Amino acid sequence: MRIILLFLLLSAGHATAGAWLRAEGTGFLSTSVLQGQDGSTETSVYIEYGLRPRLTIGFKGDATLIAGQLNNGTVLVFARRPIPRTNVDYKLSYTLGLGADIDTQTRGVLRTQLSYGRGLTFADRFGWLAVDAIVDWSLADDPDTVKLDTTVGLTLNDRFKVMIQIFVTHESDTSIKLAPSLIWQPRDSEQSYQIGLEAEAGEIALRFGLWRDF
Numbered sequence: 001m002r003i004i005l006l007f008l009l010l011s012a013g014h015a016t017a018g019a020w021l022r023a024e025g026t027g028f029l030s031t032s033v034l035q036g037q038d039g040s041t042e043t044s045v046y047i048e049y050g051l052r053p054r055l056t057i058g059f060k061g062d063a064t065l066i067a068g069q070l071n072n073g074t075v076l077v078f079a080r081r082p083i084p085r086t087n088v089d090y091k092l093s094y095t096l097g098l099g100a101d102i103d104t105q106t107r108g109v110l111r112t113q114l115s116y117g118r119g120l121t122f123a124d125r126f127g128w129l130a131v132d133a134i135v136d137w138s139l140a141d142d143p144d145t146v147k148l149d150t151t152v153g154l155t156l157n158d159r160f161k162v163m164i165q166i167f168v169t170h171e172s173d174t175s176i177k178l179a180p181s182l183i184w185q186p187r188d189s190e191q192s193y194q195i196g197l198e199a200e201a202g203e204i205a206l207r208f209g210l211w212r213d214f
Contacts, residue, residue: 018132019091019117021082022050032209034198041065042205048080056080072103076111090118101142108139120152127154146170159185163196175200181207190214 022028027049034042041064048058056079063073076099083092097111113134120127134147146169153163160182167177181196194209 018080018095018113018115019093019130021054021056021080021093022048024050024053026050027214029212029214030209032194032207034205034207036205037203039066040071054082072101074101074109075099076109078111078113080113080115090116092116107142110137110139111135112137120154122154125155127152143171159187161185161192179207181209183211 027047030044030046032044034044036042042062043065044060044062046058046060048056051057057077058080059075059077061073061075064071076097078095078097080093080095083094085092093115095111095113095115097113099109099111101107101109111134113132115130115132117128117130120129128151130149130151132147132149134145134149136145136147138144148168150166151163152165153161155161163181163183165179165181167179169175169177177198177200179196179198181194183192183194185192190213192211194207194211196207196209198205198207
């Protein structure tokens with residue numbers, strides 16, 4: 001039962017963790033809206049699907065609107081494969097993606113990603129740790145972007161999870177974003193709802209999200 005509960009946690013609760021692959025023939029969808037103090041609105045969508053037992057494919061995209069006008073956006077398609085390990089209690093995987101950054105012009109991006117993930121236990125409650133090291137290689141003359149995303153989550157009960165994420169990004173300079181959130185899954189529902197905050201450089205934004213397995 002302990003192993004089954006841990007599997008259910010990891011398969012349902014890691015919207016941004018790249019170490020775990022989807023089971024073949026199953027998928028996950030996440031959509032969200034981030035409302036900033038400056039009036040900006042960012043909408044995002046994330047989809048992944050288990051194409052084969054050792055291959056997960058997906059798409060992610062986002063767009064930021066300011067005063068109702070498109071300010072910038074990104075799109076990315078990707079494929080993830082596991083890095084085989086034996087006799088260990090953690091997961092490793094790598095991801096390759098191809099996409100574009102969009103603002104006044106469109107610039108191609110090649111993504112390479114190495115992901116680590118493992119289950120955790122806190123006072124008889126199950127949690128997870130995920131670390132994603134990402135490099136977005138610009139296919140234009142723009143600087144490359146290096147990211148380190150860390151997620152720690154905990155299942156409080158069969159309906160509520162809490163999660164805190166730290167996003168460190170370096171391009172021309174370094175930024176750090178802190179994002180705590182609460183995930184609620186109604187009883188007998190395949191959907192979960194996320195509400196959270198994102199804090200960066202003294203600015204706070206509010207996020208509302210929807211997660212769904214299919």
